[in-house]
Amino acid sequence: MIKVNNLGMHFGRGRGHTQVLKDINFHLAPGEFVTIIGRSGSGKSTFLDILMGLVQPSEGTVERTNRASMSYVFQKPALLPWRNVLRNVYLPLQVRGVRRADRLKAGMDALRKVGLSYAAHLFPFQLSGGMAQRVAIARALAEDPDILLMDEPFSALDPILRENMNFNLLSLWQRTQKTILFVTHSIEEALILSDRIVILEGGRFVQSFEVDIERPRTYESFQDPRFSELYRQIRNALPHQPNLPRLAPEEEEDP
Numbered sequence: 363m364i365k366v367n368n369l370g371m372h373f374g375r376g377r378g379h380t381q382v383l384k385d386i387n388f389h390l391a392p393g394e395f396v397t398i399i400g401r402s403g404s405g406k407s408t409f410l411d412i413l414m415g416l417v418q419p420s421e422g423t424v425e426r427t428n429r430a431s432m433s434y435v436f437q438k439p440a441l442l443p444w445r446n447v448l449r450n451v452y453l454p455l456q457v458r459g460v461r462r463a464d465r466l467k468a469g470m471d472a473l474r475k476v477g478l479s480y481a482a483h484l485f486p487f488q489l490s491g492g493m494a495q496r497v498a499i500a501r502a503l504a505e506d507p508d509i510l511l512m513d514e515p516f517s518a519l520d521p522i523l524r525e526n527m528n529f530n531l532l533s534l535w536q537r538t539q540k541t542i543l544f545v546t547h548s549i550e551e552a553l554i555l556s557d558r559i560v561i562l563e564g565g566r567f568v569q570s571f572e573v574d575i576e577r578p579r580t581y582e583s584f585q586d587p588r589f590s591e592l593y594r595q596i597r598n599a600l601p602h603q604p605n606l607p608r609l610a611p612e613e614e615e616d617p
């Protein structure tokens with residue numbers, strides 16, 4: 363779906379020069395769910411902006427197979443307060459000049475996919491944080507993209523709601539067969555969602571983990587021994603407090 367070759371990105375020059383991304387090679391296969399984890403300022407949003415074509419990279423190329431279409435879900439829902447939910451959801455279609463009847467249908471279909479058809483006529487101030495974020499997802503789905511780019515979409519939600527939204531997204535992904543590239547700071551969230559997790563550190567993709575936890579994932583998946591094993595490996599691949607020991611591998615049980 364997407365292939366990134368030797369990508370690099372820097373901003374400014376001279377003393378203000380910042381190298382944000384270096385030598386990035388990356389691919390996203392059809393139907394795959396891939397998550398990027400990296401600390402704040404590691405260049406995750408810059409990477410998504412480049413994939414989306416909002417920013418030109420300083421070096422390297424981004425190839426997209428068969429001109430696959432993409433939609434972006436931002437960290438904040440960014441809804442227009444004077445438009446109701448349905449009119450927010452079909453806004454990108456309206457901008458593209460899609461006929462009214464078609465955009466109403468696409469908007470309602472997208473709201474149904476996130477379980478919010480009942481809220482079509484509410485205004486943003488009447489929504490909870492989780493509802494607003496689902497409206498933002500519906501707005502991205504209304505365009506029926508091949509690829510969804512999601513930049514920390516649930517980071518502002520409380521942990522229980524966030525977990526529920528994760529399972530919500532998984533069932534949506536299974537039903538719609540979209541390809542998803544997700545960004546988060548949370549190892550748990552990455553593990554419950556993804557097929558593959560890549561770590562962005564110092565502007566490079568330093569490690570990649572295949573998440574071989576059985577699907578469909580459920581609340582039980584948190585108890586899967588592979589979950590805690592992968593958690594340890596990924597946590598150890600991220601920066602540590604210098605005075606604290608790293609996580610030891612789990613003890614093997616006696617046969």
Ligand SMILES: Nc1ncnc2c1ncn2[C@@H]1O[C@H](COP(=O)(O)OP(=O)(O)OP(=O)(O)O)[C@@H](O)[C@H]1O
Binds near residue numbers: 405407
């Ligand atoms: N237009 C710009 N001009 C100069 N520097 C920039 C610009 N955009 C981003 N940067 C710098 O690039 C680095 C990476 O920013 P980016 O927003 O991609 O990080 P991030 O990993 O998404 O962070 P967070 O997790 O906090 O959202 C930061 O140091 C930022 O200051």
